[in-house]
Amino acid sequence: MAALDVEWLYLFDEIYKTGSVSRAAERRGLAQGTASIALNKLRTHFADKLFSRTSRGMEPTPHAQKLYPSLRAMLDLLEQARGERDEFDPATAERKFCISMTDISEIVMLPTLLNHLRRIAPKVQIGIEKISPESPRRLESGEVDIAVGFMPQLEAGFYQHTLFRQDFVCLAAASHPRIRDSVSKAAYLKEAHIIVSSSGTGHSIVDKTLDKHGIRREVALTLPSFLGVARIVAQTELLVIVPRRLGEMLASQENIQLLDPPIKLPSYSVKQHWHERYHADAGNVWLRRTVAELFSQTRKP
Numbered sequence: 357m358a359a360l361d362v363e364w365l366y367l368f369d370e371i372y373k374t375g376s377v378s379r380a381a382e383r384r385g386l387a388q389g390t391a392s393i394a395l396n397k398l399r400t401h402f403a404d405k406l407f408s409r410t411s412r413g414m415e416p417t418p419h420a421q422k423l424y425p426s427l428r429a430m431l432d433l434l435e436q437a438r439g440e441r442d443e444f445d446p447a448t449a450e451r452k453f454c455i456s457m458t459d460i461s462e463i464v465m466l467p468t469l470l471n472h473l474r475r476i477a478p479k480v481q482i483g484i485e486k487i488s489p490e491s492p493r494r495l496e497s498g499e500v501d502i503a504v505g506f507m508p509q510l511e512a513g514f515y516q517h518t519l520f521r522q523d524f525v526c527l528a529a530a531s532h533p534r535i536r537d538s539v540s541k542a543a544y545l546k547e548a549h550i551i552v553s554s555s556g557t558g559h560s561i562v563d564k565t566l567d568k569h570g571i572r573r574e575v576a577l578t579l580p581s582f583l584g585v586a587r588i589v590a591q592t593e594l595l596v597i598v599p600r601r602l603g604e605m606l607a608s609q610e611n612i613q614l615l616d617p618p619i620k621l622p623s624y625s626v627k628q629h630w631h632e633r634y635h636a637d638a639g640n641v642w643l644r645r646t647v648a649e650l651f652s653q654t655r656k657p
Contacts, residue, residue: 375413
């Protein structure tokens with residue numbers, strides 16, 4: 357073991373967690389070529405391939421799985437002896453974070469976050485991907501750092517922190533010939549509607565509540581996201597129900613009016629989520645705190 361470089365062991369740990377040599381290199385601040393050389397030295401030392409490339413990323417071999425608990429325990433002891441975990445300095449960090457979020461959050465939250473990061477963490481990069489059924493696995497593997505949205509399906513092993521509550525508004529064109537300032541249930545039912553099917557949002561609440569009250573809309577258009585909905589509403593007579601924060605932002609960009617829905621719809625919580633494996637990771641902690649400071653009153657992510 358004297359021939360092993362401790363940095364190689366940290367690299368082993370990151371590859372094991374993320375399933376990616378390049379992502380492990382980013383987390384350790386290494387060039388990918390340097391990380392590849394270190395991995396080859398580990399393979400030589402342990403006389404095993406350790407990780408094999410698969411469709412799911414770099415999967416550990418059986419021997420690597422046997423090694424991991426002992427190596428992780430060794431790293432924990434080293435960190436304990438050092439008396440502190442790695443620190444994250446946003447002013448100098450060059451790390452890339454991946455955030456899984458909804459198209460709503462892209463519109464409502466992302467510009468504010470990016471402007472803030474350009475000021476305090478100019479070398480930090482952000483990658484965005486849509487929340488999907490794969491998001492829990494990608495949070496667990498470290499391919500995604502945090503997810504922001506409505507994810508009630510998450511099970512044990514995940515942390516969450518509420519950012520804000522969200523309710524709903526109805527959008528109609530400002531020039532709508534029959535809708536002015538308010539919409540009754542009867543008037544709502546006479547109009548044609550847009551529905552949006554987008555994972556990671558609370559929009560399923562709308563459909564369930566309307567069904568519960570026996571409201572059957574005439575659906576003229578189904579969209580996969582909210583990105584083009586304001587322009588369509590502004591130029592047609594279609595109505596759509598959207599989360600309030602999104603509606604307020606869209607109303608500042610398009611010639612549309614905001615109306616209270618014809619029945620009271622439940623609100624829901626928009627949260628940030630992360631896996632317990634990265635709860636103490638210094639960069640992940642910093643990112644979560646930054647998101648909380650920008651978008652919520654709570655400071656405990």
